[in-house]
Amino acid sequence: MKEVPETVVCPGCDAVYSRAPLKPRDVAHCPRCGTELDRHPGQQERRILPLTVACLIMFAIANLFPIVEIELQGLRSQTTLAGAVVALTAEGMSLVALLVLATTILFPFLQLCILAYLLIPLSREHRPVGFALLVRAMQSLRPWGMIEVFLLGVLVAIVKLSSMASVVPGPALWAFMALTVMLTAVLSFDPGAFWGMAFRPKGEALPDEGAGEGANDEKGGASA
Numbered sequence: 001m002k003e004v005p006e007t008v009v010c011p012g013c014d015a016v017y018s019r020a021p022l023k024p025r026d027v028a029h030c031p032r033c034g035t036e037l038d039r040h041p042g043q044q045e046r047r048i049l050p051l052t053v054a055c056l057i058m059f060a061i062a063n064l065f066p067i068v069e070i071e072l073q074g075l076r077s078q079t080t081l082a083g084a085v086v087a088l089t090a091e092g093m094s095l096v097a098l099l100v101l102a103t104t105i106l107f108p109f110l111q112l113c114i115l116a117y118l119l120i121p122l123s124r125e126h127r128p129v130g131f132a133l134l135v136r137a138m139q140s141l142r143p144w145g146m147i148e149v150f151l152l153g154v155l156v157a158i159v160k161l162s163s164m165a166s167v168v169p170g171p172a173l174w175a176f177m178a179l180t181v182m183l184t185a186v187l188s189f190d191p192g193a194f195w196g197m198a199f200r201p202k203g204e205a206l207p208d209e210g211a212g213e214g215a216n217d218e219k220g221g222a223s224a
């Protein structure tokens, strides 16, 4: 099949347009059905690698330090995320433990590792081995990372427990909050941009956000 990288197909109505260069903050919409076709990446490509590294650091803190410390009648008890998984298994809730392990530790960690593996060589204009497979794998892992759901559960538990015992949020809880926000930013990166980065002619500069550019209004679709 012939590859036509300079065209864009509307995901909403299948109309084909030739790709027009976008200015910073420009968004191209399909004139026929209004679906978003493309948007200027801005500084996203420059930010995603530092954000991924920061996510990995937060992930380490979130897993190594205690999430909460509970004090009840002089008895202190604290737990880490892995400790919660072990406790769930010990209580006979192996399926829940497996889900917590997969959605809050395994899948987010895999996603971050794949991102780092892809982005470090790409920043040096080198396409890593297994590029296509890993970009697809990352897309399929995306719905399985549920750190925000876990965080919400922990916050509800802390509020409920605080009436019965003294609950002190641990460093991991703050790290989880930061991780949730940063991971959302990292995972909102357009997967199409990976292909653009990997197949960009060598030596071509990253798209720069013009300092003097004012806010452009939303632009109509690319030329038909």
Ligand SMILES: [Zn+2]
Residues within 6 Å of the ligand: 010, 011, 012, 013, 014, 015, 030, 031, 032, 033, 034, 035
């Ligand atoms: Zn359309």
